[in-house]
Amino acid sequence: MTHWLEDAERDEQRKIHKPLKESAKIQDKIFRINQNYEANHQQYESFTSRLKEICERANNLPAEKKEPWNHIDGKAKESKLENHLYYFSTSQRFDKRVITKSFPFIKNQHFKHIRVIYFSISKEMGKAEIEVKEDYLAKTRLSSDDSSQVKDFIDDGLQRMDVIFLYNISDLNHELAFKILDWLVFKEDVKSLPFGEEHFKYKKG
Helix, strand or coil, X not given: CCCHHHHHHHHHHHHHHHHHXXXXXXXXXXXXXXXXXXXXXXXXXXXXXXXXXXXXHHHCCCHHHCCCCCCCEEEEECCCCCCCEEEXXXXXXXXXXXXXXXXXXXXXXEEEEEEEEEEEECCCCCEXXXXXXXXXXXXXXECCCCCCEECCEEECCCCCEEEEEXXXXXXXXXHHHHHXXXXXXXXXXXXXXXXXXXHEEEECC
């Protein structure tokens, strides 16, 4: 049986070495991502540029052609992994009847329906990571005593998702860009996207 002093010293050594190990893992991941990008950047950047272009074309349509969405937001984002991260997002608003905690126990709830897709270079050669996210945000009332937001409904029955797929960079093409556009502007549901079980990496949340 070891002495408590030795145990305490050993714990402190682990605390010192853990950040070093994590840092080494991150640096290795960045190195592999950079290798992948060097080998496949032309296809990857061509695709993201194409997707940005057709999203801008959609944004330039007159208002009556942009229902139920209004604007597609698309841009590059900074990442500590230097993985050439891009995201595209849009939203629509709607009302839905939901069950509440108080009388009359049912009401019309206002929701913001958000669709987001992220693209980044994977550490796995020839692959891109694609995150597909669909969420619903409810407009909540303010509490009378502390001005905090209060959710007063029980369950909205809406299906949310946040899934990461591992996809071949070679398959990032013109056809996929238009499929993503159709999904972003609510003309198609998520089943229209060509990301299947064979591409599944993990589910977030």
